[in-house]
Amino acid sequence: xxxxxxxxxxxxxxxxxxxxxxxxxxxxxxxxxxxxxxxxxxxxxxxxxxxxxxxxxxxxxxxxxxxxxxxxxxxxxxxxxxxxxxxxxxxxxxxxxxxxxxxxxxxxxxxxxxxxxxxxxxxxxxxxxxxxxxxxxxxxxxxxxxxxxxxxxxxxxxxxxxxxxxxxxxxxxxxxxxxxxxxxxxxxxxxxxxxxxxxxxxxxxxxxxxxxxxxxxxxxxxxxxxxxxxxxxxxxxxxxxxxxxxxxxxxxxxxxxxxxxxxxxxxxxxxxxxxxxxxxxxxxxxxxxxxxxxxxxxxxxxxxxxxxxxxxxxxxxxxxxxxxxxxxxxxxxxxxxxxxxxxxxxxxxxxxxxxxxxxxxxxxxxxxxxxxxxxxxxxxxxxxxxxxxxxxxxxxxxxxxxxxxxxxxxxxxxxxxxxxxxxxxxxxxxxxxxxxxxxxxxxxxxxxxxxxxxxxxxxxxxxxxxxxxxxxxxxxxxxxxxxxxxxxxxxxxxxxxxxxxxxxx
Amino acid sequence: xxxxxxxxxxxxxxxxxxxxxxxxxxxxxxxxxxxxxxxxxxxxxxxxxxxxxxxxxxxxxxxxxxxxxxxxxxxxxxxxxxxxxxxxxxxxxxxxxxxxxxxxxxxxxxxxxxxxxxxxxxxxxxxxxxxxxxxxxxxxxxxxxxxxxxxxxxxxxxxxxxxxxxxxxxxxxxxxxxxxxxxxxxxxxxxxxxxxxxxxxxxxxxxxxxxxxxxxxxxxxxxxxxxxxxxxxxxxxxxxxxxxxxxxxxxxxxxxxxxxxxxxxxxxxxxxxxxxxxxxxxxxxxxxxxxxxxxxxxxxxxxxxxxxxxxxxxxxxx
Numbered sequence: 001x002x003x004x005x006x007x008x009x010x011x012x013x014x015x016x017x018x019x020x021x022x023x024x025x026x027x028x029x030x031x032x033x034x035x036x037x038x039x040x041x042x043x044x045x046x047x048x049x050x051x052x053x054x055x056x057x058x059x060x061x062x063x064x065x066x067x068x069x070x071x072x073x074x075x076x077x078x079x080x081x082x083x084x085x086x087x088x089x090x091x092x093x094x095x096x097x098x099x100x101x102x103x104x105x106x107x108x109x110x111x112x113x114x115x116x117x118x119x120x121x122x123x124x125x126x127x128x129x130x131x132x133x134x135x136x137x138x139x140x141x142x143x144x145x146x147x148x149x150x151x152x153x154x155x156x157x158x159x160x161x162x163x164x165x166x167x168x169x170x171x172x173x174x175x176x177x178x179x180x181x182x183x184x185x186x187x188x189x190x191x192x193x194x195x196x197x198x199x200x201x202x203x204x205x206x207x208x209x210x211x212x213x214x215x216x217x218x219x220x221x222x223x224x225x226x227x228x229x230x231x232x233x234x235x236x237x238x239x240x241x242x243x244x245x246x247x248x249x250x251x252x253x254x255x256x257x258x259x260x261x262x263x264x265x266x267x268x269x270x271x272x273x274x275x276x277x278x279x280x281x282x283x284x285x286x287x288x289x290x291x292x293x294x295x296x297x298x299x300x301x302x303x304x305x306x307x308x309x310x311x312x313x314x315x316x317x318x319x320x321x322x323x324x325x326x327x328x329x330x331x332x333x334x335x336x337x338x339x340x341x342x343x344x345x346x347x348x349x350x351x352x353x354x355x356x357x358x359x360x361x362x363x364x365x366x367x368x369x370x371x372x373x374x375x376x377x378x379x380x381x382x383x384x385x386x387x388x389x390x391x392x393x394x395x396x397x398x399x400x401x402x403x404x405x406x407x408x409x410x411x412x413x414x415x416x417x418x419x420x421x422x423x424x425x426x427x428x429x430x431x432x433x434x435x436x437x438x439x440x441x442x443x444x445x446x447x448x449x450x451x452x453x454x455x456x457x458x459x460x461x462x463x464x465x466x467x468x469x470x471x472x473x474x475x476x477x478x479x480x481x482x483x484x485x486x487x488x489x490x491x492x493x494x495x496x497x498x499x500x501x502x503x504x505x
Numbered sequence: 506x507x508x509x510x511x512x513x514x515x516x517x518x519x520x521x522x523x524x525x526x527x528x529x530x531x532x533x534x535x536x537x538x539x540x541x542x543x544x545x546x547x548x549x550x551x552x553x554x555x556x557x558x559x560x561x562x563x564x565x566x567x568x569x570x571x572x573x574x575x576x577x578x579x580x581x582x583x584x585x586x587x588x589x590x591x592x593x594x595x596x597x598x599x600x601x602x603x604x605x606x607x608x609x610x611x612x613x614x615x616x617x618x619x620x621x622x623x624x625x626x627x628x629x630x631x632x633x634x635x636x637x638x639x640x641x642x643x644x645x646x647x648x649x650x651x652x653x654x655x656x657x658x659x660x661x662x663x664x665x666x667x668x669x670x671x672x673x674x675x676x677x678x679x680x681x682x683x684x685x686x687x688x689x690x691x692x693x694x695x696x697x698x699x700x701x702x703x704x705x706x707x708x709x710x711x712x713x714x715x716x717x718x719x720x721x722x723x724x725x726x727x728x729x730x731x732x733x734x735x736x737x738x739x740x741x742x743x744x745x746x747x748x749x750x751x752x753x754x755x756x757x758x759x760x761x762x763x764x765x766x767x768x769x770x771x772x773x774x775x776x777x778x779x780x781x782x783x784x785x786x787x788x789x790x791x792x793x794x795x796x797x798x799x800x801x802x803x804x805x806x807x808x809x810x811x812x813x814x815x816x817x818x819x820x821x822x823x
Contacts, residue, residue, distance in 0.1 A: 341707055349703045349707050353700070354700050355693070363708040363709075364710075373689055417708060
């Protein structure tokens with residue numbers, strides 16, 4: 001066998017209080033697609049950052065085609081033929097695709113400090129041709145779809161080929177988390193094409209995807225390599241077992257714990273709600289019921305959700321909570337009405353990264369930690385610690401900055417924010433499991449069931465149709481700003497994804 | 506874990522950096538001129554620092570919310586004019602009246618920033634210009650003398666014979682703001698607003714009110730600073746406090762409060778204001794030629810910020 005494209009031996013990286021990498025080994029053969037699986041906090045991100053020179057390991061070594069290397073920066077890694085497509089898209093939205101592709105390594109596209117557009121267009125076109133993408137290099141990036149932008153990112157990364165005589169190593173970190181299923185298919189076709197001339201490391205939380213597109217999967221747990229699986233014939237559950245170190249639950253969505261839906265007065269009643277991106281939305285949610293709104297990108301479901309939290313203006317319609325008409329001029333009014341919202345963009349909108357777990361947890365319901373107008377430190381400590389225990393949030397302590405926690409634990413803190421005062425009546429969950437690993441997802445599902453059992457009504461914008469079907473008692477299908485249809489979704493008589501897709505497009 | 510233990514002392518140290526910078530500066534000035542550390546020069550520093558401390562403390566709140574208030578100095582100048590004009594008629598009531606008016610002007614700018622969604626930089630830049638012009642009009646473009654200063658003179662007296670009343674007052678204001686922030690949810694609200702306004706809003710934080718409140722306090726502090734200036738100078742003038750704007754901003758950043766919002770405190774600004782004042786007052790005392798004074802001043806400010814900014818709390822340094 002030829003020498004591996006990339007080899008990692010005994011990589012160690014400490015952070016204060018955490019051992020992110022604890023002697024990781026990894027071998028990536030040339031022209032293979034290697035999957036990297038592991039729960040949040042297993043060390044995937046740190047490993048990838050070490051591979052592109054963003055993190056300096058404390059011990060261990062990295063070999064590129066058999067040669068030991070020390071990667072000091074992204075440029076350094078690129079010079080060794082390693083490039084990464086970042087989880088958060090790193091393109092400049094108001095530049096053209098071509099400008100983004102050459103950005104940082106303009107080469108002949110710039111002469112005497114001046115852009116040579118024709119050269120740049122040609123350079124970009126060459127990259128796009130490699131992956132067979134039909135994107136116009138001169139299109140503005142913000143006019144492209146998510147999937148197209150991902151293609152631009154890949155094209156950009158492929159420019160590292162010019163710096164080395166060898167096939168490049170392309171790292172894709174969670175490339176599918178914001179893509180629709182059709183876009184994912186396109187991406188996968190690209191990855192298979194990439195394999196012809198490059199080596200790919202693919203990271204995703206969706207195990208079925210990993211098994212689908214990769215040749216081999218390496219599993220990390222607690223900063224260590226725990227094994228490898230050839231994907232041919234492997235099933236997600238086997239992988240999951242390796243990731244969490246035990247047998248996963250069959251009842252992923254905790255359907256057996258589904259709450260009895262209250263039949264009396266609806267908790268939330270929406271009539272004829274209209275805004276800039278949605279018209280004439282009407283639906284009810286009963287206490288203890290989970291209603292999922294599904295729809296493609298641009299169906300307006302996110303905006304409906306935000307409007308119900310007073311974060312998006314409405315032009316018509318009325319909202320009733322437990323029969324009483326309410327006005328939602330601000331998010332504060334929504335909070336006071338017992339409505340809670342978990343935004344899709346956890347890092348930007350869900351949490352305040354630099355603030356502590358305790359502060360994030362009590363941000364919305366200050367009264368829960370106060371005596372009169374004053375913060376009561378003891379009350380806060382007891383309250384926060386009890387929720388850390390109840391939701392088994394893994395954190396060094398309540399005063400740790402929330403950004404130091406893994407994604408799943410961050411999300412639990414954001415959810416706990418709405419529970420600490422015990423006055424929550426309606427929860428609006430916008431992609432609550434986005435970017436979470438399978439174990440953390442399962443815990444969020446269990447928490448949703450527990451809340452439903454106490455009579456909390458839930459509106460869920462699910463991450464996937466499977467999740468919507470698994471969790472919801474009823475599904476609203478939105479299409480072009482309107483409710484297209486409503487599908488009952490009881491245990492034992494769940495609709496199939498295909499039934500829903502028909503209504504979505 | 507070993508690394509965690511190794512890191513902690515340095516992290517703890519960053520919090521004290523403004524104080525360390527202050528001590529280092531006093532030491533340096535004393536070495537340069539052993540006569541610097543006298544009662545007279547310290548009192549001079551304290552008296553000069555008082556209005557600056559108050560201005561910086563108020564504006565710190567706005568900076569913590571992620572904004573900036575460029576109008577404080579112009580507002581203070583206008584307030585000195587108002588105070589000087591009102592003292593003959595209102596007497597003892599003139600002081601609270603001026604602070605109230607200044608607070609209202611601050612709040613109005615806050616409302617403009619929040620409701621019209623104009624960056625605070627622009628609103629207060631405009632405000633600065635407008636307030637300066639109003640001060641010129643109201644004062645007739647000249648100094649307004651205070652004939653009977655009996656009601657503001659107390660600020661120019663000394664506590665226990667040595668401590669300037671104005672400096673004591675300034676520290677009380679800082680302590681008051683700090684305590685209110687510490688014992689109420691305000692601290693969380695202000696930090697959340699500064700670090701990530703959208704996250705704060707989506708957690709139901711009254712972001713708009715918090716910001717307007719910060720501008721209001723900033724205005725009130727400008728009013729109080731004006732009272733201190735009038736008590737010292739027995740007059741009000743339309744440009745009297747204008748040269749305090751940059752020192753106030755310098756005091757905030759030298760203290761280590763992040764100009765991007767969220768991270769910082771009024772205590773840090775107190776230390777920052779003392780550093781800035783020490784440089785202003787101290788460099789001439791120790792005999793630095795005036796041309797070099799500005800060079801040193803600029804260099805020390807930049808170095809001080811390099812030392813005091815806690816980069817672990819501030820993700821992007823703009």
